[in-house]
Amino acid sequence: KRLVVLVSGSGTNLQALLDEIERTGAESYGARIVAVGADRDGIEGLARAERAGLPTFVCRVKDFAGREEWDAALARAVADHEPDLVVSAGFMKIVGKEFLARFGGRFVNTHPALLPSFPGAHGVRDALAYGARVTGCTVHFVDDGVDTGPIIAQGVVEVRDEDDESALHERIKEVERRLLVEVVGRLARNGYRIEGRKVVIQ
Numbered sequence: 001k002r003l004v005v006l007v008s009g010s011g012t013n014l015q016a017l018l019d020e021i022e023r024t025g026a027e028s029y030g031a032r033i034v035a036v037g038a039d040r041d042g043i044e045g046l047a048r049a050e051r052a053g054l055p056t057f058v059c060r061v062k063d064f065a066g067r068e069e070w071d072a073a074l075a076r077a078v079a080d081h082e083p084d085l086v087v088s089a090g091f092m093k094i095v096g097k098e099f100l101a102r103f104g105g106r107f108v109n110t111h112p113a114l115l116p117s118f119p120g121a122h123g124v125r126d127a128l129a130y131g132a133r134v135t136g137c138t139v140h141f142v143d144d145g146v147d148t149g150p151i152i153a154q155g156v157v158e159v160r161d162e163d164d165e166s167a168l169h170e171r172i173k174e175v176e177r178r179l180l181v182e183v184v185g186r187l188a189r190n191g192y193r194i195e196g197r198k199v200v201i202q
């Protein structure tokens, strides 16, 4: 299976996928990354892709007349690589109708909180501020909402009294990277069905 991964930052989730595919081989893992896209230049996630010899592309909102044009351009840039599965690994933009029309049902996102709690761009900060005793991460299919699509898997992380946002986020990311690698491999190898809010992996 062909994966396109979308990033916006450090790309450690991308790196976890790259390392696992390197370790087990694309055949046994069931997928390989064919390209990495971003919404901004100069991020470590793109540098990781370049170090791995992967094609990269950048679609910046400000380069387009409006949001729809950006969304259509991103959809085209992804489609050029003919992915079976698209993975948002810290991609910090909400995609629109065009993108979902083409990749809905095969577009997976990872979020650093236990959805439906704490959706949006500050899930770690919000859980901490709320006083949650456990939080975690969620891998889900992307639908037309924000972090509202069918949940595939979740991992739980204890919140510690001494945690600040970055310490907690780092601990979440340790679980998140393993969860994403495991889920993407299973989706790629086994195939899956989405039945309403349920995801059935064969």
Ligand code: GRF
Pocket: 007, 008, 009, 010, 011, 012, 013, 014, 045, 089, 090, 091, 110, 111, 112, 173, 176
């Ligand atoms: C991840 O925790 C992701 O869930 C969140 O931002 C982080 C991205 O980390 N949206 P990285 O870029 O994969 O290191």
